[in-house]
Amino acid sequence: MTFLSRVAYSVCAVLCFSASANVPLHEPDSATRERIEAHNHAQRPDPSDAPENVARPFAEYETARFVLMSGEDGMESKTVKAEIARNLPDGVDFVFLARNGFPTLSQMQQSLAPYLSEDRIHRIDVSTSGNGLWARDGIPVPVFMEDQSLGVVDARYYHHYEPDTFVAKAFNVPLLSHTYYYEGGNFLADARGNCLLVSRDIPNTVFERYYGCKTITKLPHLAGIGHVDERVKLLSDTLALTDRIEYKTALEGLGYTVHLLPNPAGRYETYVNSLLVNGTIFVPTYNEVTDAAAIAKYEEFGLKVVPIVTKNLSNMGHGSIHCITMTYPEATLEELQLTLDGSGNRSK
Template sequence: MNNIFFSYLCSMDKNEFHSFRLPAEWEQQDGIMLIWPHEDTDWRPYLEEITEVYLQMADAITRNEELLITARDIESVRLLLAERLSEEQIRRVTLFACDNNDTWARDVAPITILSSGEPKDYFHPRHLLDFCFNGWGKKFAAEKDNRINRQVYKAGLFYGTLENHKDFVLEGGSIESDGDQTLFTTTSCLMAPHRNQPLTKEEIDEKLRSLFPNVERVIWLDHGQLAGDDTDGHIDTIVRIAPNDTLLYIGCDDKEDEHYEDFRLLEEQLKLLRTTKGKPYRLLRLPMPDAIYDEEERLPATHANFLIINGAVIVPTYNQPEKDKVALETIQTAFPDREIVGIDSRTIIRQHGSIHCLTMQFPSLLPKER
């Protein structure tokens, strides 16, 4: 905990501190953050293709809200955006120059908690929690990525107080919030090597509830890891929360698929879960995409890795018309009042992620949507 935040915390009364909560993704947002790819990232072999995907995401996002882009070369990004976006959309874009190892904003950018308290000299109702990102358990270099949040904050582009939590590894893709009392995560990820050892599962559970004061329980899912997933099983690839106690999850019907048994067990676990009111969750099943390979390696294709923004949901598709159609229609059922926007994500999964992994939302201080 940094000294600046510690002084804020000491000045708060208990009620102010405990009014903080981790919003659900479908609540009102101020904007989205992207980290732009360049030739010295792993995107180099297909930089043109991934840049096109980023332009499509930027277009979909700026039709609905603000967009913060960090990039090594902001002038080249500015030119690309000028060719693709309208003047009104361009006005919604903020560009900031800084270097990066990779582009997975979901796991690099801060996780935002909000308070119902009023701003004061010693207190801001938005805190941006800056956790340690260590390349998903020291698999990949992350030193430049770990500096991005501090650089953006010093430039005055984060509205709120940046909290230093670099002593704890937590990736945004590893947790899902209902905005109320429940946090979802996976045992395979949070207990994976090189994260937070020697902490036990019980100690990590307690840590999560202390970081997010509204959370009264953490639901640990024990099944559902995708082949080719570098993250050790991020929850945003298999199970997502939607309004009205709804869970969207990946199911597998092919008994010959290597995922079949693990995802059958995931489905059984979800059926046994209950809300804080003791009721079963409303379960909406998303199809398992047909296997996609890069040479001989299976890639972690999933429709669950969608991004919820103001007025829309951006959904990864995989040029599999029947399964893409079912996924888009199922997600529309969960979000009936939002436009469903499909973006071909076959290039993204070549680096073992998808749309949600590349993005991070900044929730608004406006009253939450339900």
């Protein structure tokens, strides 16, 4: 990037940040981080309170039925919504979480009308004071129960955004709640039950009992805000991508063939933070020379690549596509045919 390009980008960043001032930074500030660490350290989990019938986590490369996002917008998130809707594989529906009634179902249907039919767009209304843009962190994590039905795991979230009960009710699935602060962006799993995260002070028993993990690998924090979805991408039970050579040995020890992605220039930019939906992968790009190599690497594995520029989202918000999305497998759709407004009436 040339000097003039840096100046132009800095000016744009200031203006864009002002326009998205209601969007919190992805990561907690130092005071909040200290509060989270103190809270988690003080927890004394009782194993008898934990669920006993969680089989394993849902792996992102398994068949998805729903993509979930916040109805709120900031930086490039509106573009991400549109590109996901435009390229959403057949058989996958789009679910957005409204905050205190906004946006309405009809507003979102109108916004996405060029790409999706109305019957593929669903709304869950969440009563909350917090901002839910970073959907991966606040939306409960999907797991499979022993009977192969869906359950969702609720952790505490520092942005005062707790959509968990609303989501569980909408999908008509059990909500498994623990008392630790934890973010979905720092949880990655394969279908064998191998779970990866960037190191946190949370006992392994929490991941075993609530998330169905068979192994727990805690990686060191090397870059970014400290979420595993910035650094590792699982494409199958045996294939992993990363942009940190330091993780290669640990990943190979879990049985993965490891491929390296390039590193773009920005501190918080990463090609790893992509969203995989049934063979289509939405990849963050940055208008940099490394974009082409990252796209080519994903294409090596037979994936349909949809590049989306998220330069502001990464550099100002400190997250990207995976951070503002969630995928769920097949679940009961009946409740989602109605917009949940507290009374069961369809909200327009």
